[in-house]
Amino acid sequence: MYTVTHSIGRGFNDSSYEHQIIKSFADEVLKSSGKFIKELLEEFQIYQNQQNLKFQSKTDNIYQILLLGTLWRIYYNKSTTIRKKHSYWRIFQKSEKRIDDSRNEYSNYNQENLNELFNYLESIKEFKQELNQLKILEKFLNNQLSHKVFKFLRDAIIFADWFKTSCKYTIGESNTNKIKLLYYIRLMGIEINNRKQDN
Secondary structure (H helix, E strand, C coil), X not given: CCCCCCCCCCCCCCHHHHHXXXXXXXXXXXXXXXXXXXXXXXXXXXXXXXXXXXXXXXXXXXXXXXXXXXXXXXXXXXXXXXXXXXXXXXXXXXXXXXXXXXXXXXXXXXXXXXXXXXXXXXXXXXXXXXHHHCHHHHHHHHCCCHHHHHHHHHHHXXXXXXXXXXXXXXXXXXCCCHHHHHHHHHHHHHHHHHHHHHC
């Protein structure tokens, strides 16, 4: 259970105090990540080592997974709506499968939908920095078997859902809409990056 230690509250504009809250919240996010994405973190790190990729810290990887889960939650439906408009014939071609899919949100957790999400985010040109950060994670997921992609996406999205709920209680936002949520995600990224530079 998430323990609430502080709350900024609506209308609070003391930036120094907000920074302290974000710093404390980042500690809780990093600590709690193992409850949601332990296996994904471990396998993602192994992949990076095997590919001799530039070293990324555990905190970097946690942030990227959290970012991916959050972007999926906010933009997945929009990305699939565009796909349906441009490929309407596929609705008829796969009508039976789509009826089954609509009953189970988890059935959407696959590489095709992941790639469509990235294509959509690239097309709206608002997330260049975030997409650069997610390139290695995207490549990692695209090299996994379908059942692994399903599990890893599910875990990342559950982690992102926990983050959103925790924002409400920690930062005092009763209505964490997508703009506020992205703001807090970016603050989290800045805090994690600052920690890396301090080491």
